[in-house]
Amino acid sequence: MRREALESVIASLERGEAPALALEDVPAFSKGRPHIDAAALEGLVGSLTEDDLPTFRRALRAIDEGDLAWLGFKLVFDGDAAVSNVDNEVTKKYGEQGSADGRPLVFFCNDAKEVVCSRAYSPRDLFQMKDVTRGPSMHTEQFDGLTWASVPLFDAVRVWLLGASDVASYLARYAGQVGFDVTVVDYDPAFISAERFPDAHRIVLEGEGFSQIESLEADPADYVCVLTRGHMHDPESCVWALRHGVHYVGMMGCKGKNETVHDLVIAGGATEAQWESVKRPIGLSFGAKTPAELAIAIVAELIDVRYRQRYSEEARERHERSLGRL
Incomplete structure (x- = not known):
């Protein structure tokens, strides 16, 4: 979520005025999910008062501190059902109380499960508020009468797809769906x-081939997937990524092809240590062969890289134990 949008809401509430939030500020409301649309956003914003200032101020501080945090929204479409919903027979029990009330609310939650909310909430509400840290639609269908949405308060990891191959076309779709900010580069508009x-x-890119890729700037936090059509421009793509010191570089191709690329990458100025940092072949190994399957293998690897980057080994082990994998 943009810092400017939070500042605007805070300023409006401090003046006692009705704030405004656009769909582009909270994209979850424009994804076509049931009960989460422009009308729901309008109703939520209309319910905000100066009592909600602590929530928005905490969200603003999270952006400034680079916290892994979310601004979340409770959205009620049937007030009676929301307050009377009950536990099911399968999942954990949260008591006799349904939702605290039939009104919408806004709340803050970070990955440490710190919750800031100015309105009353029930144990069942708190369970779903904490679940925004697992994605904007996790368990939102579990209880009747209401649903939940959220917007991250941190930047998405940017993934560069160097080459507009068929694999890249599938990968762009899948990577966007799991929260990456995707940029694709090629020289052929077709x-x-x-x-x-x-x-x-x-x-x-202007001209033929990838000769103009040096005009682009990557950030050390970025991920790069080298997927050029026919592997024709893999060497210069790898050199570009390594020069920018990005967090992750992966490249498609078989062993024989990659040995040839190695010589060209070294000739382009990369070191052996840099070359060894390139994941090759890119993607997790589980028998993927078609372009769509390879894209799934790659996005799975990107998720794993992001997971290991964001969470300590201790935190990952705790998560795996909670799922029964250890």
């Missing part, structure tokens, strides 16, 4: 079309 990459940022 391959990097809006039809093939409807939700990704698209950059068309």
Whole structure:
């Protein structure tokens, strides 16, 4: 969520005025999910008062501190059902009380499960408020009469797809769906079309090939997937990624091809240590062969890299134990 949007809401509430939030500020309301739409956002915003200031101020501080945190929303479409919903026979029990009331609310929650909310909430509400840390639609259908949404207060990891191959086309779709900010690069407009990459940022290089890729700037926090069509421009793509010191570089291709790319990458100025940091072949190993399958293998690896980057070994072990994997 943009810092400017939070500041605008805070300023409006401090003046005693009705705030405004646009759909682009809270994209969960424009994804076509049931009961989460522009009308729901309008109703939620209309319910805000100066009592909600601590929640928005905490969200603003989370952005400034780089906290892994979310601004969440309780959305009620049937007030009677919301306050009378009950536990089911399968999941953990949360007591006799349903939702605290039939009104919408806004709340803050971070990955440490700190919750800030100015309205009353029940144990069942708290369970769902904490679940926004697992994604904006986790368990939202579990109880009757209400649903939940959230917006992250941190930037998505940017993933560069160097090459508008068929694998890249599938990968852009899957990576966007799991929260990555995808940018695809190619020199042929026919391959990097809006039809093939409807939700990704698209950059068309001037001239033939990838000779102009040096005009682009990557951040050390970025991930790079080298997927050039026919592998023709893998060497210069790898060199570009390694020069920018990005967090992750992965490249498609078989062992024989990659040995040839190795020589060209070293000739391009990379060191042996840099070359060894390139994940090759890219993606988790589980028998993927088709472009769609390879894209799934790659996005699974990207998720794993992000998970290990964000969480300590201790935290990961605790999570795996809670799922019964250890």
